[in-house]
Amino acid sequence: MRRDTALIVVDVQRDFCAGGPLAVADGDAVVPLINALARHYATVVITQDWHPADHASFASQHPGRAAFETIDWAGATQILWPDHCVMASAGAALHPGLEIPHAALILRKGLNRMIDSYSAFLEADRTTRTGLDGYLAARGIAAVDLCGLATDYCVAWSAQDARRFGFGARVIEPACRAIDRDGSLAAAWAAMTAAGVARSGLV
Ligand SMILES: [Zn+2]
Structure with missing residues (x-):
C-alpha cells in the first residue's frame, strides 16, 4: 500500500467515454486498469469536470463557432x-464501472462559468486554486501518480501543476487515453517532460 503517494483519477466520466459528446477514443478501457491500480493507494482523489450549462468553454455559447475551433x-x-x-x-x-470505494475525495472543477479548469490544482486562469495542493500536503503526500482522461488535457495540466506545487508526478500511461488532435498529445508530453513529470507503465 502506497502511503506517501496519492493516485489522482482524472475525469473518468460518462461524457468522456463511449457514446458521450466528448468521447475519448478507447476511454472506457482505462476503467478496469484504474480499479486495480487504486487498491495500492491509501489516498485516492477522483476528479470530475463539472460545468454550468452555459459554460463559456462550450462552442454552443459562441454563435457561429463550431466545436474544436479555438478562440482568444x-x-x-x-x-x-x-x-x-x-x-x-x-x-x-x-x-459506472469505476469501483474505488476508499476514495476519500471527489474534487469537482470547472464550476466558474468564465474560467475553464483542466487541472485538478489550478483553474485555467493559472491563479485560482482548487485547494488540492493543501489537501495532499496535509495528508503527508509527497508525490502523485495520475491516470484517466484525457492524457493531453486534464491529466497533463494536473501533472504539471503537481510539479509546480512541489509534488513528484508520474503519469501511468496505460491507464490514460488521449484526445490527440493536431499534435496535442506530443505537445503535452513535451511540456510534461520539461516540467519533470515522469511517464510510467502500470505500477
Ligand atoms: Zn470541461
Whole structure:
C-alpha cells in the first residue's frame, strides 16, 4: 500500500467515454486498469469536470463557432468544446464501472462559468486554486501518480501543476487515453517532460 503517494483519477466520466459528446477514443478501457491500480493507494482523489450549462468553454455559447475551433480568451488560446459534463447531469456522472470505494475525495472543477479548469490544482486562469495542493500536503503526500482522461488535457495540466506545487508526478500511461488532435498529445508530453513529470507503465 502506497502511503506517501496519492493516485489522482482524472475525469473518468460518462461524457468522456463511449457514446458521450466528448468521447475519448478507447476511454472506457482505462476503467478496469484504474480499479486495480487504486487498491495500492491509501489516498485516492477522483476528479470530475463539472460545468454550468452555459459554460463559456462550450462552442454552443459562441454563435457561429463550431466545436474544436479555438478562440482568444483572456489572452490565452481556448478550445471550444462540445457541451459536456454539465453539473449534476447524467453525462457528468463517474463511469459506472469505476469501483474505488476508499476514495476519500471527489474534487469537482470547472464550476466558474468564465474560467475553464483542466487541472485538478489550478483553474485555467493559472491563479485560482482548487485547494488540492493543501489537501495532499496535509495528508503527508509527497508525490502523485495520475491516470484517466484525457492524457493531453486534464491529466497533463494536473501533472504539471503537481510539479509546480512541489509534488513528484508520474503519469501511468496505460491507464490514460488521449484526445490527440493536431499534435496535442506530443505537445503535452513535451511540456510534461520539461516540467519533470515522469511517464510510467502500470505500477
Ligand atoms: Zn470541461
